[in-house]
Amino acid sequence: PPSIRLADYKPPAFLIDHVDMTVRLDGPCTQAKATYHVRPNPSLVHANGHGQLVLDADALGPVDVRVNGAQIEPQQDRKHVAFTLSTREGSKVEVATTLDPASNTALSGLYLTNGVYCTQCEAEGFRRIVPFLDRPDVLATYTVTLEAQQAACPVLLSNGNPSPIEALDDGWHSITWHDPHPKPSYLFALVGGHLDQVRDSFTTRDGREVALSIYVEPGKAERATFAMQALKRCMAWDEERFGRLYDLDVFNIVAVSDFNLGAMENKGLNIFNDKYILASPTTATDEDYQRIDAIIAHEYFHNWSGNRVTCRDWFQLCLKEGLTVFRDQEYTSDIYDRTIKRITDVRDLWAHQFPEDGGPLAHAVRPDSYREINNFYTATVYEKGAEIVRMIASWLGPQRFRAAMDRYFSTYDGQAVRLEDFLSAMKAEAGDLGAWPDFLGWYTQAGTPQVSVDWQADTHAGTAHLAFSQSTSPTPGQPDKKPLPVPCRLALVDEAGDDLAISPDHVVVQGGRLVGDQFLLDSAHGSLQFTDLPSGTVRPSLFRDYSAPVNHMVEGLDDSDRLFLAAKDSNTFSSWAHLQSLYSDALQRRYHRLTLGEPLGDDHALFEAMIAAGLCCEIDHDTDQAGRAATITLPSAHDLARTIGRNIDPLHVEEARISFSRDLCADRGTSVVEALERFELEDSGDIAPEAAAKRSLVLALLQHLSRCETPDVDDLLGRALRGAGGMTMRIKTLALLLQRRSPLADQALEAFDAEFHDDPLTMDKWFAIQAMNGTADTLVALEGHRSYDRENPNRVRSLLGAFATGNLSGFHAADGSGYQLMAERIGTLDGRNPQLAARLASAFRTWRTMDAARQTFAQAALETLQSMPNISTDLSDIVTRMLE
Ligand code: DPP
Ligand code: ZN
Numbered sequence: 015p016p017s018i019r020l021a022d023y024k025p026p027a028f029l030i031d032h033v034d035m036t037v038r039l040d041g042p043c044t045q046a047k048a049t050y051h052v053r054p055n056p057s058l059v060h061a062n063g064h065g066q067l068v069l070d071a072d073a074l075g076p077v078d079v080r081v082n083g084a085q086i087e088p089q090q091d092r093k094h095v096a097f098t099l100s101t102r103e104g105s106k107v108e109v110a111t112t113l114d115p116a117s118n119t120a121l122s123g124l125y126l127t128n129g130v131y132c133t134q135c136e137a138e139g140f141r142r143i144v145p146f147l148d149r150p151d152v153l154a155t156y157t158v159t160l161e162a163q164q165a166a167c168p169v170l171l172s173n174g175n176p177s178p179i180e181a182l183d184d185g186w187h188s189i190t191w192h193d194p195h196p197k198p199s200y201l202f203a204l205v206g207g208h209l210d211q212v213r214d215s216f217t218t219r220d221g222r223e224v225a226l227s228i229y230v231e232p233g234k235a236e237r238a239t240f241a242m243q244a245l246k247r248c249m250a251w252d253e254e255r256f257g258r259l260y261d262l263d264v265f266n267i268v269a270v271s272d273f274n275l276g277a278m279e280n281k282g283l284n285i286f287n288d289k290y291i292l293a294s295p296t297t298a299t300d301e302d303y304q305r306i307d308a309i310i311a312h313e314y315f316h317n318w319s320g321n322r323v324t325c326r327d328w329f330q331l332c333l334k335e336g337l338t339v340f341r342d343q344e345y346t347s348d349i350y351d352r353t354i355k356r357i358t359d360v361r362d363l364w365a366h367q368f369p370e371d372g373g374p375l376a377h378a379v380r381p382d383s384y385r386e387i388n389n390f391y392t393a394t395v396y397e398k399g400a401e402i403v404r405m406i407a408s409w410l411g412p413q414r415f416r417a418a419m420d421r422y423f424s425t426y427d428g429q430a431v432r433l434e435d436f437l438s439a440m441k442a443e444a445g446d447l448g449a450w451p452d453f454l455g456w457y458t459q460a461g462t463p464q465v466s467v468d469w470q471a472d473t474h475a476g477t478a479h480l481a482f483s484q485s486t487s488p489t490p491g492q493p494d495k496k497p498l499p500v501p502c503r504l505a506l507v508d509e510a511g512d513d514l515a516i517s518p519d520h521v522v523v524q525g526g527r528l529v530g531d532q533f534l535l536d537s538a539h540g541s542l543q544f545t546d547l548p549s550g551t552v553r554p555s556l557f558r559d560y561s562a563p564v565n566h567m568v569e570g571l572d573d574s575d576r577l578f579l580a581a582k583d584s585n586t587f588s589s590w591a592h593l594q595s596l597y598s599d600a601l602q603r604r605y606h607r608l609t610l611g612e613p614l615g616d617d618h619a620l621f622e623a624m625i626a627a628g629l630c631c632e633i634d635h636d637t638d639q640a641g642r643a644a645t646i647t648l649p650s651a652h653d654l655a656r657t658i659g660r661n662i663d664p665l666h667v668e669e670a671r672i673s674f675s676r677d678l679c680a681d682r683g684t685s686v687v688e689a690l691e692r693f694e695l696e697d698s699g700d701i702a703p704e705a706a707a708k709r710s711l712v713l714a715l716l717q718h719l720s721r722c723e724t725p726d727v728d729d730l731l732g733r734a735l736r737g738a739g740g741m742t743m744r745i746k747t748l749a750l751l752l753q754r755r756s757p758l759a760d761q762a763l764e765a766f767d768a769e770f771h772d773d774p775l776t777m778d779k780w781f782a783i784q785a786m787n788g789t790a791d792t793l794v795a796l797e798g799h800r801s802y803d804r805e806n807p808n809r810v811r812s813l814l815g816a817f818a819t820g821n822l823s824g825f826h827a828a829d830g831s832g833y834q835l836m837a838e839r840i841g842t843l844d845g846r847n848p849q850l851a852a853r854l855a856s857a858f859r860t861w862r863t864m865d866a867a868r869q870t871f872a873q874a875a876l877e878t879l880q881s882m883p884n885i886s887t888d889l890s891d892i893v894t895r896m897l898e
Contacts, residue, residue, distance in 0.1 A: 015385055015386075015887055016385075017383040017384065017385050018383060018384055018385070018387075019382060019383040020327070020329040020380075020381075020382050020383065021382070023326075023327055023329075025055055025057065025058060025151065026055055026147055026149065026151065026152055027054065027055055027058060027060070027065050027066070027067070027101075028052050028053065028054055028055060028065070028067050028099065028147065029052070029053055029054075029055050029147075029152060030050045030051065030052050030146070030147055030152055030154045031051045031052075031053065031154055031155070031196075032050075032051040032154055032155050032156075032157070033048055033049070033050055033051075033154045033155070033156045033157070033158075034048065034049040034157050035047065035048040035049075035144070035156065035157070035158045035159070036048075036158075036159040036160075036161065037124075037143075037158070037159075037160055037161070037204060038161040038162070039115075039131050039160065039161065039162040039166075039167055039170075039206045040162070040163075041114075041115075041116065042114040042116065042117070043112060044112065044113045044114065044115055044124070044131075045110065045111075045112055045113070046110070046111055046112075046113055046124075046143050046144045047108070047109070047110040047144075048108070048109050048110075048144045048146075049106060049107070049108045050106070050107040050108075050109070050146075050154075051104065051106065051154075052067065052099065052104060052105045052106070052107050053103075053104040053105075054100075054101040054102075054104075060101035060102075062101065063100060063101060063102050064098050064099060064100050064101055064102075065098070065099060065101045066096055066097070066098060066099075067096065067097060067098075067099045067107070067147075068094050068095075068096040069094065069095045069096065069109070069141075069145035069146055069147060069148075070093065070094065070138070070141040070145065070146060070147065070148040070149070071090070071092075071093060071094055071095045071141050071145040072092075072093060072123075072138065072141045072142045073092075073118075073123070073142050074095075074111050074113075074141075074142065074144075074145065075111055075112055075113075076090070076111070077090060077095050077109055077110070077111045077144075077145055078108075078109065078110040078111070079095065079097060079107070079108070079109055080107070080108040081097065081099065081105055081106070081107055081108075082105055082106050083106070083108075094145075095109070095145040109144050109145050111144060111145075113143065115131055118142070119805070119846040119847055120846070120847050120848060120849065121134060121272055121273065121274045121807070121847060121849070121850075122134055122135075122138075122139040122142060122274070122849065123135070123139045123140070123141075123142025123143050124142070124143050124204070125272070127270045127271055127272035127273070128231060128270070128271050128272070129207055129208065130205065130206070130207030130208070130209065130231070130268075130270060131162075131167065131204070131205060131206040131207055132203075132204070132205050132206075132207075132268065132270050132285055133202065133203050133204050133205070133280075133285070134273070134274065134275070134278060134285065135199060135200045135201070135202050135203065135278075135280070136200040136201075136278060137200055137328055137387045137388060138200075138387065138388075139200070140199035140200060140202055141199075143202075146199050147199075148199050148200075149198070149199075149327065150198040150200060150324055150325045150326065150327060150328065150430050151198070151326050151327065151430040152198060152199070153196035153197060153198055153324070153428070153429075153430060154196055154197070154199075155192075155193060155194055155195070155196050155197075156172075156173060156174065156191075156192070156193045156197070156202065157190060157191070157192045157193075158172040158173070158174075158190065158191045158192075158193075158202075158204065159188055159189070159190045159191075160172060160188060160189055160190075160191070160204060160206060161182065161186055161187070161188040162186065162187065162188075162206050163185050163186055163187075164181070164185050164186065164187045165185060166206075166207070166208075167206035167207050167208070168207075168208060169205065169206065169207060169208070169209045169211070169229060170187075170188075170189045170204075170205070170206045171191070171203075171204065171205040171206070171229070171266055171268065171283055172191035172193075172202075172203065172204045172205075172283060173191060173193040173197070173201070173202060173203060173280060173281040173282045173283050174191045174192045174193025174194065174195075174262060174281065174282055175191065175192055175193075175194075175262055175263050175264060175282075176189055176190070176191050176264065177189065177190045177191075177192070193262075193281055193282065195261065195262075195281060195321070195322070195428075196428060197281050197321060197324070198324055198430065201279070201280050201281045201321055201324075202280065203278070203280035203281075203283045203285055204283075205229070205268045205283065205285065208231075208232055209229040209230060209231065209232070209268065210229065210230050210231070210232050210233065210234065210235040211227050211228070211229050211235070212227065212228045212229075212230070212235050212238045212239065212241075212242050213225070213226065213227050214226045214227075214242050214245075214246065216245075216246050216249050216250075216260070216265075218249075218253065218259045218260055219253050219259055220259055222259070222260065222261075222263065223263070224249075224260050224262070224263060224264065224265055225263065225264045225265075226242065226245060226246070226264075226265050226266075227264070227265075227266050227267070228241055228242055228245070228266075228267045228268075228269065228291065229266065229267070229268040229269065230268075230269045230288065230291065230292065231269070231270075231271065231288070234269075234288075234292055236294065237291075237292040237293055237294050237297070238269065238291055238292060240293050240303065240306065240701075241267070241269075241291045241292075241293070241306055241310060244306055244307045244310045244311070245265075245267065245310050245314065247307075247349065248307075248310060248311035248314050248315070248345055249314060251311070251345050251348065251349075252314070252315060252318075252341075252345075255344070255345075255348070256318070256341070256416070256419060257416075257420060258315075258317070258318045258423070260317065261317070261322070262281075262282045264282060265282055265284075265314075266282065266283045266284070267283075267284045267285075267286055267291065267310075267313075268283070268284070268285050268286065269286045269287075269288035269290075269291035269292060270285060270286070270287070270288060271288050271774070271775075271806065271808070272805075272806055272807060272808075273285070273286070273287035273288075273807060273808075274807055274847070274849045274850055274853075275287065275391070276289075276290055276309050277290055277309050277310075277312070277313045278313070279312075279313040279314075279316030279317070279320055279321060281317070281321050284313045284314070286309070286313070287807075287808065288775065289775055289778070289808055290305060290306055290309040290310070291306065291310075292775060293306055295699050295700075295701055295739075295740040295741070296699075296740060296741060297741055297770075297773065297775070297776045298741055299740075299741050299742040299745060299746075299779075300701065300706040300709060300710070300742045301742075302741075303701055303706075304346065304350065307345075307346055307349065307350075308342050308343075308345075308346050309342075311341075311342045311345045311346070312338055312339065312341075312342040315338050315341045315342060315345075316334060316338050318423055319334055319337045319338045319341060320334035320335075320338060322423065322427050322428065323422065323423060323426045323427060323428075323429060323431060324429075324430045324431075325430060325431070325432075326430045326431055326432050327432075328384070328387045328390070329380055329381060329382075329384075330380065330431070330432050330433055331380075331387075331390060331391075331395050332379045332380060332395045332396070332399035332402075332433070332457065333431065333432065333433050333436055335391075335395050335396050335399055336379065336395065336396065336398070336399020336400050336401075336402060336403055337399070337400075337403050337436070339396050339397060339399065339400035340399075340400040340403035340404055340407070343355065343359055343400060343404075350703060351640055351641075351703070351707075353586040353587055353590070353641060354640045354641060354644060356559055356560065356587050357587065357590055357644045359397070359400075360560045360587075361650070361653075362393075362397060363393070363397050363398070363401065363563060364649075364653050364656070365650055365652055365653055366393035366397065367393035367394055367397045367398050367563075368462055368565070368656055369652070369656050369859060369860055370392060370393050370394055370859065371394060371398070371460060371461055371462045371489070372461070372462060372487070372656070373859045373860060373862070373863075374490060374859060374862070374895055374896045374897075374898060375392075375856060375859050375892070375895055375896065376394075376460045376461060376489035376490055377390070377392070377394060377460050377489075377490075378394075378457065378458050378459060378460040378492070379394055379395055379398050379399050379402065379456065379457045379458075379460075380433055380457040380458055382458075382491070384891075385887065385890075385891040386852070386887045386888050386891040388848075388849050388852065388888055389852055389856075389888060389891050389892055394460075398563055399457075401562075401563040402453060402456045402457065402563075405453065405456070405499075405501055405561070405562060406437075406440050406453055408501065408503070408532070408561060409444075409447070409451065409501060409529075409532070409534075410440065410443060410444060410447070414443045414444065414445060414447075415440075415443075417443045418439050418440045418442065418443035418444075419439075421439045421442060421443060422435075422436055422439035422440070425439055426439075433454065433457050434454070437453055437454055440453075447529065448527065448529070451499035451534060451536060452498065452499055452536070453499065455496065455498045455499070456498055456499075459486065459492065459495060459496065459498065460489040460490075460492055461486040461487055461488070461489040461492070461495060462486070462563065462564060462565050463484050463485070463486045463498055463500060463562075463564040463565070464484065464485050464486065464487070464564070464565050464566075464567075465482060465483070465484045465500060465502075465535070465562075465564045465565070465566040465567075466482070466483050466484075466566070466567050466569065467480060467481065467482050467554075467556060467566060467567070467568045467569065468480070468481040468568075468569045468570055469553075469554050469568060469569065469570035469571055470570055471547075471551075471552055471553075471570075473549065473550070473551060473552075476545065476546055476547040476548070476549065477543070477544060477545050477547065478506070478543075478544045478547060478552060478554075479541065479542070479543050479544070480504075480533075480541060480542045480544075480554060480556075481539070481540075481541045482500075482502070482525070482526075482533075482535045482539065482540045482541065483538060483539045483540075484497055484498070484500055484535060484538060484539075484564070485538070486498075490895065490898065497535075497536065497537050497538045498536075499534055499535070499536045500534070500535040500536070500562045500564055501532045501533070501534050501535075501561050501562050502532065502533045502534075502535060502556055502557055502561055502562065503531050503532050503533075503557065503558040503559060503561040504531060504532075504533055504554060504555060504556050504557070504558065505531060505554070505555045505558065505584075505585070506544065506547070506552050506553070506554055506555075507552065507553050507554070507555050507579065507582065507583060507584075508548065508550060508551075508552055509550045509551050509552075510582075511581075511582030511583070511584065512584070513555075513584060514547070514548065514552065516528075516531075516544070520544060520545050520546045520547075521542055521543065521544055521545075522542070522543040522545075523540075523541075523542055523543075524539075524540055524541045524542075524543075525537040525538075525539050525540025525541060526540040528542065531558070532561065553571065553575050553578065553579055554568075554571075555579060555583045555585055555588050556568060556588075557588070557591075558585040558587065558588050559585065559587045559588070560587060560591070573596060573599075573619070573620075576592045576593075576595060576596055577592075577596065577619065577620075577623050579592045580592040580593040580596070580623060580627065581623070581626070581627065586641065589645075590641075590644055590645055593623065593624070593627065593645060594649060596620055596623070597620070597648050597649055597674075598649050598653075598654070598657055600617050600620055600674065601648065601649065601654050601670045601671060601674060602654070602657060602658060602670075603615065604669075604670040604673055604674060605654070605658060605666050605667060605670040608666040608669055608670060608673075609663065609666055614673055614677070616677075617674065617677065617678075618681060621677070621678050621681045621682050622682075624645075624646050624678065624682075625682050625685050625686075627642065627645045627646065628642045628643075628645050628646035628711075628714070628715075629642070629646075629685055629686070629689045638707075639704075639707040639708050639710065639711040640703075640706070640707035640710050640711070642711050642714075643707070643710035643711040643713070643714040644710075644714075646714050646715070646718070647714050647717070648671055648674065648675070651664075651667050651668055651671055651822045652819075652822060654667050654670065654671065655667050655822060655860070655863065656860075656863075658863075659863060660863055661863075661864075661865050661866075662826075662863050662864050662865060663865055664822040664823040664826045664864070665823050665828075667822060667823075668822060668823050672721050675717070675718040675719075675720075675721035675722075676721045676722060676723070678718055679718060679719055679721065679722045680722075683719070683722065686715050686718060686719055687719070687730070689715060690712065690715050690716070690719070690730065693708065693712050694737075695712070695730070695733045695734045695737045696737045696739075697709060697712075697734075697737055697738050697739040697740065697742075697743045698739045699738070699739025699740030699743075700739070700740075701740070706742070709742050709743055712734070712743075713742075713743070713746050713747075716730070716731060716734060716746075716747065716750055717750065719731075720750040720751075720753060720754050721754070727754070728751070728754075728756045728757070728758055731747050731750055731751050731754075731756065731758070732751075732758050734747045735747040735748060735751070735758070735762060741776075741779070744766075745779045745780075745783065748762050748763070748766065748783060749783040749786070749787070752783055752784065752787045753787050763780065763784070766780050767780065767801075770801075771800060771801045772801070774801055774803070774806070774808070774809065775808065777801040777812075778808055778809065778811075778812035779812070780801075781796055781799075781801075781802065781809070781812040781813045781816070782812045782813070782816035782820070783816075784796060785812070785813050785814070785816040785817040785820070785821060785824075786816050786817065786820040786821045786824075787821070787824075788817075788821070788824060789824050789827060789831065789832070790817075790824070790827065790831040790832050790834070790835040791831075792824075793813060793814070793817055793835060794835070796813055797813070804843075805846065807847070807850050810843065810850060810854075811850075811854075814836065814839055814840075814854055815853075815854060815857075817832070817836070818832075818836055818854060818857035818858075819857050825857065826864055826868055826872075828867065828868065829871075830868070830870075830871025830872075830874070830875070833858070833861075833868075833871050833872050833874075833875040834871070834875055836854065836855075836857070836858075836875070837875035837876070837878055837879050839854075840854050840855050840879060840889070841878070841879055841882055844879075844882070844884075844885060844886050844888075844889045845884065848886030848887070848888035848889055849888055851886065851888065851889045852886070852888035852889045852891070852892045855879065855889055855892045855893060855896075856892055858872060858875070858876060858896055859896060861873070861876070861896065873897070876893055876896055876897055877897065879893045880893045880894065880897060
């Protein structure tokens with residue numbers, strides 16, 4: 015299909031102000047009828063007295079159409095239903111069609127999941143229910159009547175506020191929901207089925223009593239209590255931090271077991287992948303709990319950033335997503351630990367967004383064109399989008415940013431807008447900050463800027479010089495890049511580790527601006543020349559809190575400078591980052607030596623620093639155990655591969671990391687074991703943050719130890735596994751046993767299977783650790799397991815997704831078996847669920863960074879997919895871009 019281009023945007027010729035809809039849920043005879051109050055778009059000139067109303071449609075059977083009561087014969091093809099309408103006055107348009115939700119395996123539109131009717135309409139699913147102007151700039155109020163057999167669907171939900179349920183004849187019943195807030199069709203939702211309900215309530219600051227419910231599959235209500243607490247917590251936070259209040263009398267969440275995404279922010283009726291609702295200490299890890307907090311908040315926050323103010327078109331997707339990710343990151347930073355959250359988010363950005371931005375799927379946060387919008391729900395739109403908002407927030411400072419957000423929400427409430435509108439609200443509150451930086455450039459230019467910094471200091475003269483230069487490599491369709499405004503938050507650190515006060519009178523700035531502690535580099539080159547520095551060694555701390563999503567390299571700081579900063583930098587994020595950069599260099603050195611068959615060398619000084627940072631003092635009485643865990647955690651194998659960049663041998667990448675941990679333990683193993691012994695390896699399983707922090711440190715230590723070949727490590731891991739009080743310690747120690755091929759692993763896997771085999775969500779973890787530590791053959795064997803289901807997206811992601819994204823040497827196996835198996839499975843899946851198939855296929859995006867032999871296998875696998883006769887648009891778009 016041809017590309018859709020932002021430059022071709024045209025406002026709709028007609029608007030739909032109100033939708034009256036009736037859906038009769040009746041298996042394969044399900045009926046959807048809708049009445050639209052249509053009027054010509056008053057902002058356009060209509061030359062004739064009539065025009066074509068072209069409604070979007072997808073995979074619909076015959077549609078019955080009436081205009082002002084009279085039946086007409088529309089033109090209907092696979093994607094449209096079109097007919098002529100007056101442009102002089104409004105019209106009443108009625109459409110009706112029949113659906114079979116059970117046969118809808120794409121999970122877009124109206125479908126059945128475990129016997130429950132549910133919908134997913136973003137981005138273009140509404141047109142799979144009824145023909146509509148299915149675009150985000152058409153906003154309507156909705157009145158939705160749902161009818162079903164009382165026995166089959168005791169629960170019937172849609173957007174807005176409900177009227178009382180009414181009994182009909184023959185065991186049927188009906189309910190009407192009214193949503194007074196105009197919304198685009200992608201926010202429409204309905205649910206019908208047998209569901210258990212967890213209830214609570216929340217009173218808004220303006221006194222509105224909101225009835226809260228979380229609906230789950232029967233028998234699972236107990237596992238939704240944490241989610242309910244999380245919901246109330248984030249509602250209060252959004253009032254406090256952003257002044258955003260909820261605006262309906264009910265807020266419902268439904269958790270379903272078949273879902274393509276994480277969750278969906280439908281107005282007043284969020285629908286969730288149950289993985290992000292259900293949790294109990296025996297089945298969920300600390301990460302699961304944190305993710306539930308983050309996603310519940312994310313969807314709830316969309317009520318303002320996305321629903322009340324929505325996107326004009328899908329090119330503006332990051333207007334709601336980048337902003338809402340920023341908001342959920344701020345929320346979880348407040349309720350957990352800000353530095354740890356920042357470290358986690360930055361690691362995620364490096365692991366997911368950087369490879370995307372540096373490969374064949376690179377695209378601007380606001381792309382110029384797309385073939386399939388479903389393929390743009392990416393790390394770039396979400397995570398890089400959030401980083402841009404973070405730069406803007408940081409540039410404005412907290413008060414101005416809050417004022418700018420208030421201005422944004424009040425100016426555009428009820429409208430479908432563009433990024434330019436968001437930026438104009440931000441700019442309007444910039445006050446005396448001087449010229450407004452070109453933040454729009456960050457949205458329109460793809461690729462990760464490379465920033466090189468050169469540091470030179472003259473202790474005797476009391477001067478120092480920081481020279482910056484930036485460049486961005488070409489990306490598909492964007493050969494030429496321009497400089498972007500890059501904010502570098504910085505400090506000069508003295509010999510005691512204190513920040514020097516920088517007086518503007520003693521700095522000469524070029525190629526940018528210095529505002530407070532931010533140097534805004536807005537040209538290709540810029541510099542800061544410091545004079546009158548106090549005596550003694552001074553070192554720069556740069557990109558504090560990761561102030562810009564760039565790749566930066568610093569010349570002029572040797573290892574001892576970085577070790578000093580790792581120990582002394584008062585910015586806790588930067589102190590973590592200094593050590594990470596040392597690990598990264600050491601691992602790359604090891605990788606290259608492995609490739610050349612040379613001895614690996616000695617990292618003794620770095621090991622010393624790790625032990626000092628990770629284990630000093632009374633660690634079991636320490637409050638910052640999570641920080642210590644992050645400090646001693648190495649860059650991931652994928653991150654190391656990205657840094658190496660080309661001609662990669664994944665086995666050497668993995669061996670570089672393994673050898674580092676092994677040598678660390680050979681060098682300082684006694685300290686590590688002693689530290690662990692102090693924890694006694696007993697885990698309460700308590701989900702409180704302090705207990706979780708302790709677990710993270712124990713696991714970070716065990717991760718290194720597990721690379722030792724001595725058999726007593728098995729004992730240690732075995733004890734940790736037996737002492738596990740909850741799922742975190744249990745699954746992670748099991749994964750470590752598996753990783754080191756310990757004889758204890760098989761037994762532990764069996765015990766897990768015996769306990770959880772009829773609890774699919776928990777079995778996902780069991781599938782995932784094996785997929786991440788096995789080969790293509792492992793996957794084939796696991797596909798035959800009684801708990802596996804090739805049709806459920808969570809199962810598929812836990813097996814195929816975990817393999818393709820979490821098992822570097824398995825997916826990129828030297829004999830091509832990983833690529834071949836994935837291509838076969840993706841090809842089969844494409845016929846059922848194109849979105850899921852395309853998502854899995856994007857794991858191939860790093861194929862050109864592998865060595866030549868692997869590239870040949872990957873290319874063959876991709877070409878097989880590309881030549882499939884009935885390939886979906888979703889998959890074909892991804893595969894084609896990867897082969898271009
Ligand atoms: N459900 C996805 C999200 O909330 C798409 N809106 O990000
Ligand atoms: Zn979102």
